[in-house]
Amino acid sequence: MxxxxxxxxxxxxxxxxxxxxxxxxxxxxxxxxxxxxxxxxxxxxxxxxxxDRTTTGDGSADGDQWDREERAALRRVGGLSTELEDVTEVEYRQLxxxxxxxxxxxxxxxxxxxxxxxxxxxxxxxxxxxxxxxxxxxxxxxxxxxxxxxxxxxxxxxxxxxxxxxxxxxxxxxxxxxxxxxxxxxxxxxxxxxxxxxxxxxxxHAKSREGKAQVELAQLEYLLPRLRGWGESMSRQAGGQVGAGGAGMGSRGPGETKIELDRRRIRTKMAQLRRQIRDFAPAREAKRGERKRNTIPSVAIAGYTNAGKSSLLNRLTSAGVLVENALFATLDATVRRSETSDGRVYTLADTVGFVRNLPHQLVEAFRSTLEEVADADVILHVVDAHHPDPAGQIQTVRDVMGDVGARDIHEIVVFNKADLVDEDTKMVLRGLEPKAVFVSSRTGEGIDELRTVIEAALPLPDIELRALVPYERGDLISAIHEQGHLLERSHEEGGTLVHAHVSERLAAALEPYRVAGR
CATH class of the missing domain: 3.40.50.11060 (GTPase HflX, N-terminal domain)
Incomplete structure (x- = not known):
């Protein structure tokens, strides 16, 4: 060329x-x-x-894909027509x-x-x-x-x-x-x-009430400066002398053009949508606050659109989240529970994907959803290893993460779709991100290694203690397994001796049984 x-x-x-x-x-x-x-x-x-269509397919790790049937239930199909015979005054329509x-x-x-x-x-x-x-x-x-x-x-x-x-x-x-x-x-x-x-x-693709409100707000913000009037039919300001260029008697309007009325209605609707989105925040913040009180670490899956974030979530948790070979198949944040090999509980959140030149209106409208990324303890940055420009993808995602205040959060770069690239490509990608993990959510390659890396990155609870817990307080031992990090355990005559990192809340419950270090 x-x-x-x-x-x-x-x-x-x-x-x-x-x-x-x-x-x-x-x-x-x-x-x-x-x-x-x-x-x-x-x-x-x-x-x-x-x-490529030959490299996509549903796996058992994706769980039940009920949303797929719903989304595919009504599709626009090219070249269809219904032929009518001996019927007059019927318009042919083609979808x-x-x-x-x-x-x-x-x-x-x-x-x-x-x-x-x-x-x-x-x-x-x-x-x-x-x-x-x-x-x-x-x-x-x-x-x-x-x-x-x-x-x-x-x-x-x-x-x-x-x-x-x-x-x-x-x-x-x-x-x-x-x-x-x-x-x-x-x-x-x-x-x-x-x-x-x-x-x-x-x-x-918006499904939830919040997602629909966010999309509508972004659409109205985009539409507002692009309203276009069409001559006198839009005017409500006529009047004055006919000879002076006015329309004469009976044409004096209220002083506001039709386009101004439209702009005012749009601004009113935008204010309603912003209030509606704010009303969704308390429930989400309550759930997030409960996880923080129980010191449940959170991992947010972020990345470019169609990089395989939902597939990775399904592979890690069997969440059954919709997986589709399409851009922006996921808009609503999905949070699922997972466990480390030693029993610690943490959450995985699937979030909306990013794209180059992502409209500013969408970043602002989806800021509440992107809070899942900003409030996470660890970010799984998923990159499509098979994409022709992975470096551009990485930079785009990091720019958006910086916009929502997530730049300083611990980041794990994950090159997904590793089954589609050869070793030479992997070497190039390792040069791009030396500490990255290569996985394939379709085949399961590298998933165990990724789990290990996630476990190592999860933050430990603040308080380290030793306690001799009576055998009848098995609930406390279970809470240590789920919410804390158990370092050592032994069975003594008076109960279970544990050495663990726990939260302030759990430390208060263990205080009566606390013992000095040995």
Whole structure:
């Protein structure tokens, strides 16, 4: 693929280099990896942000996947129609997938990142329920402030859209409202951006009341600055002399335009949603506080979307959490109980995944859910070992963890899907993160080693003591096993002699039986 950059001779005449597949065979291999569909349309192959279908499957470690049937119960299917005979005045309707063309802009020297980002956008579009027909990349120092890709290249994009029969263009960035409108006016089809696609996926996958409220809040925050009026039909401020440009008698409105009314309603709804999300907090904080009182350590599973976090949780706990080869399959935090080899209890929390350029609105809306990460004692940072850009994934996740105040928490990097990579790739990844653990939640490889690493990282209770516990107080011995860390135990004539690390609460209960160290 050859890139050429030409100067901009005029503000409205930008001679940019718009890369497309026609006449560029290497783009097939390097950017869009297409396959010929049965109908002859050119579509994306398996987007690299998703696993190959041959490497996915349900395992016994995933537990019952009841949510899978519910999510797959109603799917949009392309190319379906119901033929009606001898029936008049009946409109034909066809339920089909949305056909999209992707467009991205990159600067000199960042072509690989741009290709990976476009592949990821393809996977996002597929997860949202679209068919990707084509994708183009343009090299230029900065996106055009008017139409994102420049007016001349927008006209070329219009020809591509018409040629492949697309009905939507998706830009690989967050477009300004003016950019979206200007590009839409040229290409004559709907134009959306990366943020819109992510919000759409979140809207489809939210299940809990809190998750739905968080998604709706993020959508309204995104929509508010993008409301668009449509001329006089939106106006409620007419009036004045007809000859002076007014509409005359009977047209004097209350002084507020329709678009302002809409903005006010949106702000009111956003305030209601924020209160609703705050109302969910006490129950979650009560559960978290009870775990802290009992000094139950918490481990949060964080990572890039589709890195295998839910599969790993199922492998460690048989939680039965939904596992799907899709981006953002998990939105609601799931907490499960687990035990160490010596009987200590700890919790594992599955959290929402991250993605590059994660919309700021979603980070803010899901801040309450991400508190599970910020309040954890240990973070399992799950990375897709099979992804073409694991270093980019790691940096993206760490940036978001820093935003929610989790930068200083003990982190265990876990390279998942180790069964899909060879030893050479593992050596490269070890150079990236020398202390990382390689696992496969599908085959069980490395799971025992990961359990050992987790156990070693769990914090010990604050108080170390020795106590001679009477045999009739077996409940205290059981509490030491579950909530503390037993170092030594022996059976004496007067009871069980224990040496352990325990919490303040349990230490108070053991105080009557405490003995001096030997």
């Amino acid at each position: 050859t890139d050429t950059t030409t100067p901009d001779p005029a503000a409205n005449s930008v001679e940019d280099d718009l890369e497309r597949e026609a006449g560029a065979p290497d783009l097939v291999d390097r950017v869009l990896s297409r396959a010929e569909s049965r109908t002859g349309a050119r579509v994306f192959g398996a987007a690299q942000a998703l696993q 089909r997938l949305e056909n999209v063309v992707l467009v991205g802009v990159y600067s000199q020297g960042s072509q690989t990142d741009a290709e990976n980002s476009l592949r990821e956008l393809a996977a996002l579009a597929e997860t949202a329920g679209a068919v990707v027909l084509d994708g183009v990349l343009q090299r230029r120092p900065h996106p055009d402030p008017a139409t994102y890709i420049g007016r001349g290249k927008a006209a070329e994009l219009k020809d591509i859209v018409a040629a492949v029969g697309a009905d939507t263009v998706i830009a690989d960035t967050e477009l300004a409202p003016s950019q979206r409108r200007a590009l839409e006016d040229v290409v004559k089809v709907k134009v959306i951006d990366r943020t819109t696609v992510i919000l759409d996926i979140f809207s489809q």
